[in-house]
Amino acid sequence: MEQNWGACVPRRHTLRVPFHAVSGQNERLSLSIDRRAGGIQFVASWAMSPIKARRTVLIVEDALTVRNMLEDFFTMYGYDVLMASSPETAFKRLKESHAVLDAMVLDIALDDNRSGLEVLELMRLDDRFADLTVVVLTGLPNLDAKSLDLIKRNRAHLLFKQEGYERVFGKLDTIIKPLRKPNTDELPNLGITA
Numbered sequence: 001m002e003q004n005w006g007a008c009v010p011r012r013h014t015l016r017v018p019f020h021a022v023s024g025q026n027e028r029l030s031l032s033i034d035r036r037a038g039g040i041q042f043v044a045s046w047a048m049s050p051i052k053a054r055r056t057v058l059i060v061e062d063a064l065t066v067r068n069m070l071e072d073f074f075t076m077y078g079y080d081v082l083m084a085s086s087p088e089t090a091f092k093r094l095k096e097s098h099a100v101l102d103a104m105v106l107d108i109a110l111d112d113n114r115s116g117l118e119v120l121e122l123m124r125l126d127d128r129f130a131d132l133t134v135v136v137l138t139g140l141p142n143l144d145a146k147s148l149d150l151i152k153r154n155r156a157h158l159l160f161k162q163e164g165y166e167r168v169f170g171k172l173d174t175i176i177k178p179l180r181k182p183n184t185d186e187l188p189n190l191g192i193t194a
């Protein structure tokens with residue numbers, strides 16, 4: 001019976017399966033079936049990379065055009081993008097993210113006359129988001145001293161939309177590092193045989 005089963009297996013077949021584990025690590029599994037003159041040999045390999053499989057950014061912006069441009073920018077660099085147009089939705093996305101966000105881009109003047117700075121201030125009270133990289137992106141030409149102090153106190157970067165999107169994207173690129181590509185080197189052989 002083994003000979004019949006072995007006869008239907010090609011001479012050498014390798015299956016590589018990338019998967020994202022709960023640990024947030026980029027893990028890869030390889031299973032080889034090698035049919036040779038002495039029987040069938042199974043070889044399993046496993047590798048884990050220290051980088052996360054994907055990074056996630058939350059964009060809090062009421063203007064659909066700006067939201068879409070930011071989404072395109074971050075998607076181009078391999079980020080998963082969550083979006084919100086109001087403080088309520090932003091808080092909901094923060095709660096749903098289970099603190100696995102890598103960055104947040106936050107507009108100040110939102111549609112419902114509430115400030116994105118309110119989101120910044122309340123978000124920093126949650127220990128899970130204490131070190132989250134935040135970029136405040138505003139179209140307001142002048143900010144009062146109170147707003148500037150709040151941004152500085154909450155360790156956020158400040159960018160103005162009036163600088164033009166090429167410049168804004170250039171600065172975003174330096175603030176939020178693009179996702180590095182995972183190492184695609186050959187997987188190590190763990191030597192599991194059957």
